[in-house]
Amino acid sequence: MSPSKPTLVIVHGGWHVPESYEKLIVALEAAGYEVHCPRLPSMNQSRPPNADLYTDSDLIRAYVSSLVRAGRTVIALMHSYGGQVGSNSLVGLVIESCAALGLAGGVSHLIYMAAFAMPEGVGMMDKVKEFGHMDLVSIAVNFDEDNTCLSNDPKT
Template identity: 70%
Template sequence: MTTSKPTIVIIHGGWHVPESYEKLILALRNANYEVHCPRLPTTNLSQPPNADLYTDSDLVRTYVSSLVQAGRTVVVLLHSYGGQVGSNALVGLGQETRAKEGLSGGVSHLIYLSGFALSEGVTMMDKVQEFGHMDLVPVSFDWADDGTCVHADPRTLLVGPSDLAPNEVNEYVATLIRWNGKSMYQPSRHAAWREIPVAWVYTTQDMTVPFSYQKSFVEDMEKAGRPVQTFEIATGHAPHLTATAGVVDAIQHVVNS
């Protein structure tokens, strides 16, 4: 493996598990990257749930800290809900911040893949409410009384239009599980994007995190003084499955820029 390449950490979305990203992980490993995708505690299938946004954030912070403290340069790919988790978890672990402290290693880039890049005190549902889409929440997700949920129509709303064979879509959908949806109503405490360079992969046909939401996140970061390098892929909310080569190309571009 080429040691000059950064380590890639994927922070997965709600309903997803590491197996949901196998196609992307394999493609990145074939490009000589070391890839990690820790499983978030909110996907441990406990009912009632015993983990939330902050539990997930603690796990990600500990996991990435271990890589950073070993002197690794880390690029973090944040998909969907993973965007809020990473934003909340990684403050203080940026390469630039650590270098000022005389420390090696650190997170060199955050790459949001249709992810939630929220400010402090803001929830995922605040963004949904901002766009007037709260009426779609009970339609899109099947909720249990304990606050866990599954996606109501992943083939349409997650995968979307694609050229994939039906069996490949079926295999992906089979990885999706029940998740603690209460996390969508919990506010972020930190915003790591304020101190770590950011890139964004727009998914223009996304029906779960619409293009309008994504542009709003980027605009908010840029208004806060954070430049954002952007890429655009005409695909739905699962580009790791439906547009894998495009995601790898974007990562490569960020790493080499």
């Protein structure tokens, strides 16, 4: 891996696991990038759920913080739900903030790939409600009694 290239951290989407990004990871590694795609704790198929946005955000913050402490420049590639996780967890880890703390690394870019970029304190469902589309949610997903959220048609 070239030391001049940034380290890439993929924050995967809901209903995905790192293996979902294998082709992308292989292509990026072939181009000389160091790539990380930690598995989000909420994607463990536990019923009822035993992890959530906060658990996922804590994991990504700790993971990227360790890369930053090791002097890495990090680009976060966030897909779908991963946009909320990345937005939550990477606050204060930008290069300038880290440099002020004497750290050589930091997050240089946030790349949202069909991802949620929400204002602070706003969740995806808040936006769905704001635009008057709550009646459409049940077409896409099913919220079970145990608070598990399942895609109604994951193939498409």
